Amino acid sequence: MIANYKALHQLLPSFSPRDAIGNEAVIMQRTLRGLGLRSEIFAEQGEARGLDELFSTDLAQSALLYHFSIASTIPGRIAPLRLPKLVRYHSITPPWFFNSQGELMAQQACSLGRRQIPMVGVIADAVLADSAHNAAEINPYSEKPATVMPLLRDYESLTQLAHRFDPLPGSPALNRPALLFVGRIAPNKCQQDLLILLSLAQKFIAKDLRLILVGGFFSTDFHRQFCDLAAHLGLRIGADLQTDHGADVVIPRDVADADMALIYRQARAFVSMSEHEGFGVPLVEAMFFDLPILAHRSSAVPETLGEAGLLVDKNDWPTTLAALKAILQDEELRSTLTIAMRQRRKALSLNSGLQQFNQWLNSF
Amino acid sequence: MSLNNINSFDPKTQQQIRDIVASLKVQRAGFRHADLEFSWPNAEHISKGDLKSMAGLQDLFFTHHFTSHRRWLGPCIILAKRISVGLLNRLLKISMVRQVELNQHLWNLALTVQQLEQRVLLLEQQQREVKVGDRQ
Known part of the structure; x- marks a missing residue:
């Protein structure tokens, strides 16, 4: 005790x-x-x-x-x-x-x-x-x-933060529908597969789709490989979310919490090809912003997500792409996912976590 | 959520998608060891080969202790990298009866091999004393 x-x-x-x-x-x-x-x-x-x-x-x-x-x-x-x-x-x-x-x-x-x-x-x-x-x-x-016990985090505060700020001033860049992934740009997070997904999605779903990656590069080697693949796929990388409307992949620098909240609100879907997540905080953050999620079925991702997102296998690209198309275009599916996310996030909220933490503290 | 209700692309488009990804094989392979898709082995069904690859050991001394007392697996791997097989075996022998003391002393990675040997000597001596005491 x-x-x-x-x-x-x-x-x-x-x-x-x-x-x-x-x-x-x-x-x-x-x-x-x-x-x-x-x-x-x-x-x-x-x-x-x-x-x-x-x-x-x-x-x-x-x-x-x-x-x-x-x-x-x-x-x-x-x-x-x-x-x-x-x-x-x-x-x-x-x-x-x-x-x-x-x-x-x-x-x-x-x-x-x-x-x-x-x-x-x-x-x-x-x-x-x-x-x-x-x-x-x-x-x-x-x-x-x-x-x-899920990681303790005050997700609600992040969503409230978003409402305290006006949306970023309108710009052509922000009008492009965006896929979002948040996390260090590293080999285990497999952002290289997100480049491939974006390239395929631009060809088979919508030409103007873009990818926003929030997170710093893990190593110069990975940065070089990532840029090489982007160039091979004909994807242009930019850093300014508001003004660089020609960039297919935007990697904004120094993202503050308020900016992060706006990006979650701005994005059309959260996509993860990560092959190792011990929990997956950004998945839960996306849920708190009602942002539909498409994720690779790996490590802790399925249990964190529960029923609140679509899970795909890494090498099944046709299915992955079809699922992404549905998430982006099928309003009925988006509504169903929103209901599921709102249900799932109750179990992952800070209040729920603190109750579990208190129970655990009293159990040993 | 199930993908059952997702309308897939027509077979021709599906093949086109597969072809595009296949054409990227060389670019993708650069990112990590190709096909190195093994999971972290569970100690319960770990093999000697797995152990060697986990610890990078050339001289891992594999005894029945490893399999019958899987709780000892990790510490033994760590120790085996730094100490002789003879000393490891003496540790394992003590561990059968003096687990608590070993918990307290031996998993301190800051210990030098010399300090470890001194601890083993001390514990062996204590063990002998306990046995003598038992007989009396």
Whole structure:
């Protein structure tokens, strides 16, 4: 029972309040403090207290919650501590996605991180996984099966943010129907397949379709390959969403939350060809904006989506394209999907997540 | 949601789509290892070959301990990269009776091999003392 403890501190390899995991840590900290517990965030890197400070903190009647998402020294350092160790498992991208010279660091970090799964599973007194997909990775090593709880995130605030701003000033660029994907532009997210999808969609569905990608490039190698493929397909890449109406693929820079909300509202469909998602926050964000979703059936995507989107197999391009056409043009299907999304997002809302978190805290 | 109600393209267009994608094979293959579509192996039915590829080990010492105590698999892989087979075997032997202590001490990746050996010696000594005590 959490009531038996005076403190529950969170540990992260790196912390930024803006990324999905950091944002969840902040929400958890607020919740824990609301329960009267001391709660600090310690991290090896980033905008939090340094990990070393943990070891000079009074840890009497404390428990630790480790957000496990990449290799770090944290499991080795906390293993000897005689404190309850809770693990929030966010999944680690399999290293085989990263194979170019410029991605070796990521490959190593993911490879070592995945090799730490057994160790983290064994030292954990309780595991909280973002999805059943993630739970299945760590369950073989942990004493008790992981509890599944979706990532905590205040999606409602993002949608409210959109309403506080007027739509971007009208421009020809914004009149073009857009497909949207949000996420780091990286090999496991497979944005290269979105280029192919766009190229096919322009040919077989609507000539003026464009693709908006929000996210930075993961590596220069991937950037080069991506640009080469776009050029091969005759797709022009631009960076200005409002003025560059000739660009087929727009990759806007420095997207603030308010801009992000407007982009979700502006897009016609959310498309994902990603091959590895431990949860898939942008899928849920799209649901909160009533934006119909077409996604590749992989990793945690089907369970995050539930019935609230269309799932396709990666190599079945004719079906993928037909599904995209239906999502874009069939108003009845769009209405059905909207109803399904509104239903699904109840289970993924912050309120629902906080209830689950409180139950979990009282269960160990 | 099911795709059953989605009207597909006519067969000729479908073939055209497939042909276009097939023509992109070379461009697509550059993005990642072609056809490297294996999933992370589950420890319950992991093979010796899988283990080697997972850990990149050349000298993995495979004993019945790995299969009968799958909880030990990960730590053993990590340790096996750094220590001798003899020391690993001594660790595994201790692990059968002193799991808690091993949890506390051995999964600290910051330990040097020398420190590990000292821990093993200590634990073996403690184990002998327990057995002597049992007999008395």
